Amino acid sequence: MNYIFYFLIVFSIIIGAINGKLQDVVNAVMSGAELSVKVAFSLIGIMAFWLGIMRIAEKSGLIEWIAKLLRPITKVLFNELPPDSPAVGDIAMNFTANAFGLANAATPFGIRAMENMQGVNKDKKTASNSMCLFLGMNTAGFQLIPTTVLAVLIGIGYKNPTEIIAPTLLVTSIAFISAIVMAKFAQWISNKKEVKNE
Amino acid sequence: MNNLLNLISLWALPAILIIVLTCGLVKKVPVYEEFTEGAKDGFKVAVKIIPYLVAIIVGISMFRASGAIDMIANFASPLLTRFNIPSDTLPLMIVRSLSGSGALGIFSDIANSAGPDAYSTKLAAIMLGSSETTFYVLAVYFGAIGITKIRYALIIGLLADFIGIAAAVLVCNLMFA
Numbered sequence: 001m002n003y004i005f006y007f008l009i010v011f012s013i014i015i016g017a018i019n020g021k022l023q024d025v026v027n028a029v030m031s032g033a034e035l036s037v038k039v040a041f042s043l044i045g046i047m048a049f050w051l052g053i054m055r056i057a058e059k060s061g062l063i064e065w066i067a068k069l070l071r072p073i074t075k076v077l078f079n080e081l082p083p084d085s086p087a088v089g090d091i092a093m094n095f096t097a098n099a100f101g102l103a104n105a106a107t108p109f110g111i112r113a114m115e116n117m118q119g120v121n122k123d124k125k126t127a128s129n130s131m132c133l134f135l136g137m138n139t140a141g142f143q144l145i146p147t148t149v150l151a152v153l154i155g156i157g158y159k160n161p162t163e164i165i166a167p168t169l170l171v172t173s174i175a176f177i178s179a180i181v182m183a184k185f186a187q188w189i190s191n192k193k194e195v196k197n198e
Numbered sequence: 199m200n201n202l203l204n205l206i207s208l209w210a211l212p213a214i215l216i217i218v219l220t221c222g223l224v225k226k227v228p229v230y231e232e233f234t235e236g237a238k239d240g241f242k243v244a245v246k247i248i249p250y251l252v253a254i255i256v257g258i259s260m261f262r263a264s265g266a267i268d269m270i271a272n273f274a275s276p277l278l279t280r281f282n283i284p285s286d287t288l289p290l291m292i293v294r295s296l297s298g299s300g301a302l303g304i305f306s307d308i309a310n311s312a313g314p315d316a317y318s319t320k321l322a323a324i325m326l327g328s329s330e331t332t333f334y335v336l337a338v339y340f341g342a343i344g345i346t347k348i349r350y351a352l353i354i355g356l357l358a359d360f361i362g363i364a365a366a367v368l369v370c371n372l373m374f375a
Contacts, residue, residue, distance in 0.1 A: 001348055008257030016264035024263040032259030036251035040244045048240025055236025057218045060225040100210035110335075111243055111342040118343040126347040127340065132354065135339055139295075139332040139355035140362065146327025152306055153323060158314040164323045167369045172328035175362035179354055186350040 043107065050108040054093070063089030077180065078130045080187075087116035091134060098138070101147040110138060129190065133183040140179040142172050243342055250341025254333050258296045267292050282375065283367055284318040286311075290325060295359045298331040321370045329362045 016025035057063050067074070067089035074081070074088045081087055090113035097106035113134060121128045127135075146168050153161040222229040261267075271288045278285050286308055293300045305326045312318040332355040340348060 001346055004352070005253055005257060008261050012257070012260035012264040012266065015266045015269065016260070019265035019269075021263060021265045024265075025260050028259035028263035029256055032256035033252055035259070036255040037248060039255070040248045040251055043247075044240050044244040046240075047243055048237035051239050051243075052233035052235075052237035053215065053218050055232045056222040056227055056229050058236075059227040059232050060218070060222040062218060062221045096210075096214075102211055105211065105214075107338060108240070108243070110339055114339050114343045118345075123347075124343075125345065127345045127349050127351055131340075131345065132349055132351040135336060135351045136354040136358060138339070139330050139335050140358045141328065141330030143327065146323075148302065149305070149323045149327040152302075152309055153314070153319075156309045156314050156319075158309075158319070164320060164327065167366075167373055168324050168327040171324055171362055171365045171369055174365040175329060175358045178361045179358035182354045182357055183350075186354065190349070 043104075046104045047108045047111075050105050051112070054090075054109065054112060057093075058086070058089075063093070066092045077133065077184075080128065080130050081117065082120060085116060085120065087113050087119075087130075090116055094138070095142065098142060099144045101143055101145055110134075129183075129187040132186065133180065136179040136183040137176060140172065140175040142176040144169065246344075247338050247341040250337045254337040255297075258333060262293070262297065262300060281367060282371060284312075284316075284321065286318050287322050287325065290322050291363050294325065294329055294363075295332040295356060298334055301326055301331070317370070317374055320374050321366060324370055325363060325366045328366060329359055332356060332359055 012025055012028075013022070016022045054063070063086060067084070067086070070088060070092050071083060074091065075083060078085075078088065078091070090109050094106050094109035094113055097103075097109055114131060117128060117130050117134070118124065121131070145165060149164070149168070150161050153164070219229060222232070267289055270292055271285070274288060275285055278288060290301060290304045290308065293304055305322050308322045309319045332352070336348065336352060336355065340346075340351075
């Protein structure tokens with residue numbers, strides 16, 4: 001993270017200077033900082049709502065039930081989490097919300113999943129294998145119906161906008177599966193290294 | 199089929215609400231009290247991710263303002279013609295992992311200037327719909343729990359994005375070219 005942060009800022013300033021866009025780069029600092037707070041604050045309401053709903057789901061045993069239902073899959077994917085971890089239910093809710101294009105609802109579920117995975121994480125500053133896998137699956141952005149894209153296509157008068165649903169689903173599945181495979185491979189390598197060091 | 203898909207996406211959210219609340223009531227959970235108890239964390243989480251969002255969003259805003267994306271686009275354009283990729287979709291490929299609003303802006307721009315029948319519009323639609331803003335997800339999820347050593351998470355996210363782009367080009371070539 002340190003290198004990425006350094007690279008983004010220093011590289012941008014140098015490239016901006018070369019392109020004669022240094023003023024734009026400087027302005028981007030203000031607008032970017034302002035935008036981050038806007039993004040965070042726009043999350044508060046929807047985050048509070050879904051965290052509240054999730055609390056009810058948890059207290060009524062619904063999350064536990066979903067987690068149990070998905071155990072055959074999660075046992076293989078998230079094999080480093082305890083099998084009865086509440087994170088499993090949160091992960092399931094996160095993917096359900098993402099699949100239906102409810103990005104606003106997916107974020108609080110995902111954060112809860114991360115918090116529950118952090119509970120069993122040994123080093124609180126370092127991401128665990130389970131966290132990396134979950135993040136990889138999330139950044140691949142598995143979605144059944146790309147609602148925003150459809151809205152734009154309809155807006156420009158695209159005749160048959162739903163024809164892009166099937167190819168999008170195919171592409172997103174490929175990305176999703178390859179993220180899982182890569183994360184599991186990275187986990188395997190890092191565990192092998194750990195054994196060697198001990 | 200399409201109507202069914204639309205119906206499902208319309209009902210997904212209301213269905214979750216009905217199921218969760220009914221389940222709570224049946225199990226004699228004090229739904230109002232538990233809801234407000236859970237909702238208290240909303241503010242806490244949002245405030246907690248601000249420093250991480252500022253770091254990532256400022257960095258990416260600077261990167262976009264510097265003109266680096268145009269430079270990469272110029273550099274990569276000979277490669278594009280080889281793979282039958284319209285050059286107006288290239289900025290979208292680069293911005294997709296960096297900024298969600300930026301990617302949506304570029305997509306609207308492509309759709310409006312290339313028109314509803316253009317190959318670019320289809321390719322851009324599939325690329326935008328099939329992936330997520332990797333840097334944003336990373337900042338929010340790891341920020342919320344204070345993880346700073348991210349190990350291989352970003353590499354996998356970006357590789358998955360790249361595979362997604364390649365798959366989008368391939369699928370679009372087979373279906374619409």
